[in-house]
Amino acid sequence: MKRTTPLSLSASRTHRVNFPPIVKITNGTFYTRHPSSRPRPGQEPSKSSVNSSPNPPLFQNLTLSLPSFSTPNEHWAILSPSSTIRTAFLHVLRGQLLCFPPTARSYPYLSTPNASFKSRTPDRALAYVGFDVERRAFGGAYLSARYESHREAGDVSLARYLSGVTGLNEGEEFVRARLPPEEVLARVVKDLELERFVQKPVSTLSNGQSRRARIGKALLSAPEMLLLDAPFIGLDPFVSKHISQVLHRLAESNAPRVVLSLRPQDVVPDWITHIVYAGEDGKVDTLGPKAEVFRYLKNKYETAEQRGAKGVSLDPKLVELREVGRHLSERGDFEAGKESGATGLSRDGYEKNDETRVPLGDPLVEMQGVRIKYGSNSVLGDWQQDVDGTKKDGLWWDVRRGQRWGIFGANGSGKTTLLSLITSDHPQTYSAPVRIFQRSRLPSPGIPGISIFDIQSRMGHSSPEVHALFPKQLSLRRTLESAWADTPLTRPALNAEAGSRIDACLRWFEVDLNPQLAETASSNLEWSSSTLFGQVSYSAQRVLLFLRAVIRHPDILILDEAFSGMDDLVRDKCLLFLTRGEGMTLTYTDKGSVPVPSAKAKSNEVVVEGLQDHQAMLCVSHSRQEVPGCVREWVCLPESGTGQPRFGRFSGPVESSYRRWEEIWKRS
Numbered sequence: 001m002k003r004t005t006p007l008s009l010s011a012s013r014t015h016r017v018n019f020p021p022i023v024k025i026t027n028g029t030f031y032t033r034h035p036s037s038r039p040r041p042g043q044e045p046s047k048s049s050v051n052s053s054p055n056p057p058l059f060q061n062l063t064l065s066l067p068s069f070s071t072p073n074e075h076w077a078i079l080s081p082s083s084t085i086r087t088a089f090l091h092v093l094r095g096q097l098l099c100f101p102p103t104a105r106s107y108p109y110l111s112t113p114n115a116s117f118k119s120r121t122p123d124r125a126l127a128y129v130g131f132d133v134e135r136r137a138f139g140g141a142y143l144s145a146r147y148e149s150h151r152e153a154g155d156v157s158l159a160r161y162l163s164g165v166t167g168l169n170e171g172e173e174f175v176r177a178r179l180p181p182e183e184v185l186a187r188v189v190k191d192l193e194l195e196r197f198v199q200k201p202v203s204t205l206s207n208g209q210s211r212r213a214r215i216g217k218a219l220l221s222a223p224e225m226l227l228l229d230a231p232f233i234g235l236d237p238f239v240s241k242h243i244s245q246v247l248h249r250l251a252e253s254n255a256p257r258v259v260l261s262l263r264p265q266d267v268v269p270d271w272i273t274h275i276v277y278a279g280e281d282g283k284v285d286t287l288g289p290k291a292e293v294f295r296y297l298k299n300k301y302e303t304a305e306q307r308g309a310k311g312v313s314l315d316p317k318l319v320e321l322r323e324v325g326r327h328l329s330e331r332g333d334f335e336a337g338k339e340s341g342a343t344g345l346s347r348d349g350y351e352k353n354d355e356t357r358v359p360l361g362d363p364l365v366e367m368q369g370v371r372i373k374y375g376s377n378s379v380l381g382d383w384q385q386d387v388d389g390t391k392k393d394g395l396w397w398d399v400r401r402g403q404r405w406g407i408f409g410a411n412g413s414g415k416t417t418l419l420s421l422i423t424s425d426h427p428q429t430y431s432a433p434v435r436i437f438q439r440s441r442l443p444s445p446g447i448p449g450i451s452i453f454d455i456q457s458r459m460g461h462s463s464p465e466v467h468a469l470f471p472k473q474l475s476l477r478r479t480l481e482s483a484w485a486d487t488p489l490t491r492p493a494l495n496a497e498a499g500s501r502i503d504a505c506l507r508w509f510e511v512d513l514n515p516q517l518a519e520t521a522s523s524n525l526e527w528s529s530s531t532l533f534g535q536v537s538y539s540a541q542r543v544l545l546f547l548r549a550v551i552r553h554p555d556i557l558i559l560d561e562a563f564s565g566m567d568d569l570v571r572d573k574c575l576l577f578l579t580r581g582e583g584m585t586l587t588y589t590d591k592g593s594v595p596v597p598s599a600k601a602k603s604n605e606v607v608v609e610g611l612q613d614h615q616a617m618l619c620v621s622h623s624r625q626e627v628p629g630c631v632r633e634w635v636c637l638p639e640s641g642t643g644q645p646r647f648g649r650f651s652g653p654v655e656s657s658y659r660r661w662e663e664i665w666k667r668s
C-alpha cells in the first residue's frame with residue numbers, strides 16, 4: 001500500500017486493529033558496546049578512551065510491545081530521573097544499542113505491506129528528536145553569530161530547513177523529490193505555530209522556536225513513530241501545553257505514533273496512557289498502564305518515607321523513588337501519604353518566607369531605553385515603560401551588586417537577547433544605551449570604552465548556547481581552568497588559589513563527574529585530566545559548565561537554563577552549591593532532603609564558598625524546580641507587541657510556593 005505523508009493519514013489508519021506491534025522486545029538486555037569486547041593485545045585503550053568507560057547492562061530482561069494500532073490507543077512515555085537512561089531507552093526503541101539476544105528485538109509491523117517501503121528500517125521508521133546541544137544543529141560558529149543581522153549565503157531559512165533542501169545549488173529534480181506537498185508543509189508550520197518565522201534563518205531562532213522547528217522537520221520525514229526526548233525542556237508553560245495538544249492529535253491518529261521521554265518534574269500529559277519507569281541504574285522498575293505505574297511508585301514512595309521515619313538510612317534507590325514520588329505528588333498525579341518538604345526549607349536551605357536582604361551595591365548593568373530591532377522587526381523593548389512615574393520608550397532596567405534576578409518570559413520574548421547585551425555577544429551592545437560596570441562599550445571624551453575581555457573576565461556564564469559551542473576535546477580539569485582564560489581554548493592564567501578551587505570542585509562533584517568511579521575508587525584527581533568533556537553524560541557536561549561559571553565568584557553570574565538537562569539529584573546539589581558552596585550538603589532523612597552543615601564547614605576547610613554579596617546573579621528558567629531559592633527580584637518580558645515587562649519581588653524561594661510561580665506567568 002502506498003504511504004501518504006503524515007497528518008493526512010488519520011482516516012486511513014484508525015480501524016486497523018489486527019496489525020502486529022511496531023516494536024516488540026522479548027527478554028532483551030542492551031549494551032552500548034559488546035559486553036565481552038576486549039582491546040587487542042598491545043592496543044589497550046588509554047583511560048580517556050571510550051572503551052574504558054563503564055558498559056553496564058541496560059534495561060535487563062526487558063519485555064515490551066508497542067502496538068502499531070490499538071483500540072483504544074496506547075500512548076507511551078519513558079519516565080526516568082536520568083537523562084542518559086531516557087535517551088538510551090528511546091535509542092533502544094529505534095534499533096540502536098546492542099541487543100542480547102539479538103533476536104529479542106523486532107519490528108513486525110515494518111515488514112507488513114502497510115508500512116511504506118521507505119520506512120522499512122527502524123532508524124528511518126522511528127524518528128528521534130533529541131534536544132541536546134541543539135544550537136549546533138542549526139549552525140553558527142561563535143556566540144555572536146546568532147545575533148548578527150547580516151546573513152551569509154549559506155544561512156538556511158526555516159522554510160528550507162523544513163523542506164530538507166539546504167544546499168546552495170541543488171538540482172531541480174532533487175528539489176522536486178525532496179519537497180513535501182505544500183499543504184502538508186503549511187499544516188505542520190501552522191500546528192507548531194511557526195508561521196511568523198518561515199523566512200527567518202534557523203540560526204536566529206530562539207530555543208523554543210528551534211525546538212518546534214526540529215519536531216516539524218521530523219514530522220515531514222513521515223516517520224511511523226516519533227520519539228521525542230524531553231520535548232518540554234525549555235518551553236514556556238503556554239507553548240508546552242500547545243505542543244502537547246498537537247502531539248496528542250498526531251498520536252491519536254497514529255500519524256505518527258508518539259513516544260515521549262519525561263523528566264520526573266514534567267507534567268505527564270493526560271493523553272499518555274502507558275509509562276515505563278526506569279531508574280538511574282538503567283533497570284526498568286515497572287511498566288504498563290499509567291494508573292498502575294503511579295500506584296507502584298506511590299507505594300515505593302510511602303515505603304521510603306516510612307523507612308526514613310524510623311531513622312534508617314535510605315538506600316539510593318529509595319532516595320531516587322522518593323524524589324520522583326515527591327514530584328508526582330506535588331503535581332497532583334497522586335496523593336502523597338505525607339506532605340513533602342516537611343522541614344519547610346527549600347532544597348537550597350531557604351525558609352518559605354525569607355526576607356533577609358543582601359546589601360545592595362553599585363549598579364553593574366544599566367539599561368536606559370534599550371530597543372533591539374532587526375530591520376522593522378522589534379525583538380526587545382518595543383514598549384513604553386513606567387519609569388518613576390513617567391512613560392519612557394524601551395527597556396529601563398538596572399542590576400546592582402547583591403541582587404538575584406529571575407528573568408522570565410514566553411519563548412521568543414527576548415531573554416537570551418537581553419543577556420547577550422550584558423555579555424556583549426550582541427553586536428548592538430555598541431549602539432544600545434547599555435552601561436556595563438558603569439562604562440559603555442564605546443569610548444566617550446576622556447573615558448575609554450570597556451573591552452569584551454574586561455567584561456567577560458568579570459562574568460560567569462552558562463547557557464545552552466555556551467554548551468553548544470563548548471570544545472568537547474577539553475579535559476574536565478581544563479574545562480574548569482578555562483574560567484581563568486579569555487576563551488575556552490586560550491591558556492588560562494592560573495595561580496595557587498585557582499588550583500585549589502578547581503581541586504575542591506572536582507572532589508565535591510566527583511561522584512557526579514567521574515565516569516570511572518563505579519569501577520575504581522580514585523585516590524587522586526587524575527581522572528579529571530584523562531576524561532574529556534565530550535565523554536561524560538549530558539547532565540555532567542551541564543554540571544561542569546555551571547561550575548565553570550560560578551567558580552571564580554564573578555561580579556555578574558548568568559545562569560541561562562543552566563540547570564535544565566541536569567539529573568534531579570545533582571541539580572539539587574548544584575543549587576545548594578550555588579549559594580552555600582562547600583559549606584552545606586544534602587542529606588536524605590525522615591524529613592526529606594535536608595541541607596545540613598558539611599564536614600568541611602565543621603572543620604573550617606571550606607575552599608569554595610557560595611554566592612557573595614558583591615555578586616549579582618541573573619537566572620533564566622522555565623521550570624520552577626530550577627529557579628535558585630535566592631532569587632528575589634524578577635522580571636517577566638512580554639511577547640512581542642503585548643505591552644511592557646512586569647517586575648516583582650518574591651518574599652521567599654519560588655520552589656516553596658506555586659503562587660509565586662503563577663504570579664510570574666499570569667497573563668495581563
Ligand SMILES: Nc1ncnc2c1ncn2[C@@H]1O[C@H](COP(=O)(O)OP(=O)(O)OP(=O)(O)O)[C@@H](O)[C@H]1O
Pocket residue numbers: 146147148149204205206207208209234374379409410411412413414415416417418
Ligand atoms: N539575528 C537575528 N535576526 C532576527 N531575529 C532574531 C535574531 N536573533 C534572535 N532573533 C529573534 O529574537 C527573538 C528573541 O529571541 P531570544 O532567543 O532572545 O528569545 P528567548 O526569550 O531567549 O526565547 P527562548 O525561551 O525560546 O530561549 C526571537 O523571535 C528570535 O527569533
